[in-house]
Amino acid sequence: MAPDYHCAVMQLQTIFLGIAAVCFFPACDKAGFSYENAAGGGNVQYTLIDTLSINMRTVQPDSVASSGTGMALAGGYRDAYFGNITTGSYFRVALPDSREIDDKAVFDSIELVMRPTGYSYGDTLPPQTFRLHQLTQPLELPEEYTVLFTHMRWPYNNTPLGVQQFDIRPTSGERLHLRLADSKGIELFNMLKDDVTDVSTDDLFHEYFKGLYLTGSNNTAVFGFEAKDSSLYLRLHYHVVTHEKEEKYLDFLLSKPGLQYNTVQADRSGTPLAALKPGTGLYTAETNNMAYLQSLTGALVRMDFPSLPSLQELGRYGRIMRAELVLRPVTGTYAREALPPQLNLGLADNFHYIAPGDSLAAGTGTVQHGALSVDKLYPENTVYTYDVTEYCKAMINADSYTYRGLVLCPPPGAYGAQLNRLVLGDGRNSKYRAQLKIYYLLYQ
Template sequence: MFRTMLVAATALLLFSACEKSGFSYDNSTNEEDVQYTLLDTFTIQMRTVQLDSIPTSGTATALTGGYMDPVFGRLDAGTYFRISLPPEREVDIRAEYDSIELIMRPNGYWYGDTLVPQQFRVYKLAQKLELPTDYYRLFSHQQFTIENMPWADTSMIVRPVLGEQLHIRLSDVKGRELFDMLRNKVQEVSTEDHFAEYFKGMAVRGNNNRAVFGFQAMDTSLYIRLHYHISTTEVEEKYFDFKMTNAELQFNEIQSDRSGTPLESLTTGPAGLPTTSTASQAYVQSITRTVARMDFPGIPALQELGKYGRIMRAELVLRPVLGTYSDYAMPPMMTLCPADNLHYVAQGDTLLSEYGTQYGNMQVDFLNPENTAYVYDVTEYCRALSDMNTYTYRGLLFIPNNGDYYTTFNRLVIGDGENTKYRAQLKVYYLLYK
């Protein structure tokens, strides 16, 4: 009788502690002096965070175009790159200029409506494309000055899946000028160094487009082709290729206008937008530097349950909001990164898992949307969380995997812990020795 009363009193005390700390019991099992409990109502403090910038150079991907997103606003992308002289550039005395074009090969990625014509503008840079002092990469927010008049302003349909090359006809005035420089062997085309000073780089941008496209940014797939011919007994068609060079300098500029969207008031900095002000939803789109952050204030309170307790397993479930991914693709893989209060992620941080990077194992279930979720093993993180202090504390950033982080517009809207239908959950399986 005494033992029964003691167990009951202990259970009552533990339940009281759980309620005070913001979580409750479920599926409890009592066997003598051991209690194994599932706690799944932990408070999850979630917010949308705007990071300072992301590097977009050296990715071998050129992004161009734009579209209107009801959540993330107006988004536009443009790409910058340098070109080199043709290795063989001797112009036959009989040669005559024909045309000049920019050739780009799609890499199969697109985002938006590809069934309508897209407008592209091609510019020569007025400012040399190079790394600024103390920079090791070029970032999405950077811009380089362009010449006033574009070399091309044209509209066309892009078929990214078929892999058809995009041929953009450029200004014949500029083409003839370049052809005559080669013919006359002027200093500007005598060496690569001289040419880099004259031809400072190129930019390709969209203009009020309905889709963004990815192109291969390599010397074999991104280049200017100058066509000419030689007339003898028959017409012999020839060309010079000015291929993309300095791959580490090719980068993508990303612009966004969030006026009238849920993210209109989101600014760069540690504060972010708490989900309490965004209808219990957080937003992720890495290319626009938008990520979700989570903190779990209830985990350290587990120590109140008793001196001898251990987290046996912890699982984090994050659910996309139905209706936000039917027309706008979600990232196929998402990762969790431990980050300090300024959202800085330390390279090589092993706090989250001893088994390496996790990607969430996301599967979309349109029949039962509540089953669509990213699921993570956060056991190691939750165990470490109890011992963190002000200086060692880490929250979790929810971001696309490294391969997609810098080159795609895929986006995500997830529910927080208070979302009625698509609730985020932290499930902790706790073993307590009484």
């Protein structure tokens, strides 16, 4: 079941306005005292507090949108932390613009042409096998949907149109050519040659040729392919013999790029996330003081700070001058898979909903991405760092309606298109401890 998108947006806009209102609440002021101009003295304390508790957990959103990203994913791999992951891509192709074929033309072959984006995840050295299937139901946007999701499945013919093994160098830019069965090529060739009704318009062609599904077979990596009409298409080869052999082709280009979407399956059996389901999520006490993030398979990290209101108990006249959140990846979990270069913090309600574009900003108003700092000599010093000053100022006075936790997730462009993953230590992790550092000014 798809969520009611318009109602969700209205709800989240209301949530955002509530948080914005909290951000403007002034701190308590004592007559004649200015925090900004406070001088050192016996009645002024400026303290670093870094022992506030952080409730961290891995949560799973109800659904992950993956359509119209411009990248088709195909393949799979085994991950010790996230399980067996398989991906595939659904898409449509259109009739060639010019499709007249000479009566003397002879069919040669048909193939799927695809160009790697350079993105891959897993072990890319072994040969990789891909399959292409024809859909048995037209690929269309369901009624009341605006996007397609990773959990959606479209029925397809179990007998593949083509299966082929490749040695892939994902960053080389070299196109892959997956040869399809001649029977399908001859069928299309004869229909075009005879100008039958099913190939007279794109709409009629879509009713006949309902779409395609590209996936892998026993792969060790996932690969990204450009989902554009110039780099993902069927090419039908034929020739005409007059005085000499003249080779020709027709291209069935990718159409409706907004309908191209990626399907993702994650079998988490035997992993720390085996019990993860939508809802409350898994607290780090259940996962060995570690939290897990891989947005495309539905694993995000949520953080709550229940001790923030207790700062007010230090004294009536206190103020947060600066607050910093430090997150540490667990060494050994990113030896082969690189750390996500950018991660956002979103304001989330109790259902983990985040308003579109509602990412935590720095004091300058720019969205923060974590300022990842990698220390190869001392991995415990590898950190993501965020300025959470304004967030903490707002949440210290929040009530049950205005309180929002923080959800760590990739920026929009990577959220529904990449498998980059992360394992973080929580606030009780002995070596890779997450910390909320608050610089607090207290006037006695």
